[in-house]
Amino acid sequence: MSALLLDHVAIATPDLDLGAAPYVALGLHPEGPDEEVAGQGVRVRAFQVGETLIELLMPTRPDSPIAAFLDKKGPGLHHTAYRVADLAAEMARLNAEGARFLTPGPVPGRAGTQVAFLHPKWGQGTLIELVQHPAPAGAAAQEVSRH
Ligand SMILES: CC[C@@H](C(=O)O)C(=O)SCCNC(=O)CCNC(=O)[C@H](O)C(C)(C)COP(=O)(O)OP(=O)(O)OC[C@H]1O[C@@H](n2cnc3c(N)ncnc32)[C@H](O)[C@@H]1OP(=O)(O)O
Ligand SMILES: [Co+2]
Secondary structure, three states, X not given: OOOOEEEEEEEEOOOHHHHHHHHHHOOOOEOOOOEEEHHHOEEEEEEXXXXXXXXXXXXXXXXXXXXXXXXXXXXXEEEEEEEOOOHHHHHXXXXXXXXXXXOXXXXXXXXXXXXXXXXXXXXXXXXXXXXXXXXXOOXXXXXXXXX
16 A cells, blocks of 8 residues: 555635635535645645645735646646655656646645645646655654763
8 A cells, every 4th residue: 555645635716705615515614724835826725634634725926837828728627746755766766757736846735734846747638746744843852862
């Protein structure tokens, strides 16, 4: 079995309340308040489903990738994201295999994560994101105390 975990499934929407309606009807509740990720030009509302999240993405400016996606394709599935332990190492490994990342290194994502996207052509028609979560509080202190 693969060790890779599905971190989130992202859906583009022009309006978070409109986009949330089906998930609220299914009985889900937003996980915390909406969050703006300025670097990506998006506002995010997340719903926990088991070990993964449904993330609704609304553009916050006209040059947001989500605005471009909505113009071209309309609302719907935007990307899937997979959790990795060491994003820089995973990027180096995949780059050595000819992968096509959209940024040279990790960039900030939601909830303190670092993320990197692979071009949809490389993803055979889907946009794929890799996510590294911040180390849990206390992990850094433990690391220091070991040295
Ligand atoms: C919430 C923060 C963070 C998190 O913590 O999770 C996020 O998820 S932020 C999410 C938003 N950010 C991004 O998507 C950043 C990466 N994306 C991009 O840089 C661009 O969107 C893109 C992937 C390069 C596409 O931009 P576009 O201008 O359309 O580029 P191209 O013209 O080169 O498109 C190539 C090709 O790919 C098709 N396409 C575009 N988007 C998607 C998509 N989401 N899924 C599948 N296919 C997609 C596009 O239609 C083109 O196809 P052809 O027309 O057939 O060539
Ligand atoms: Co994402």
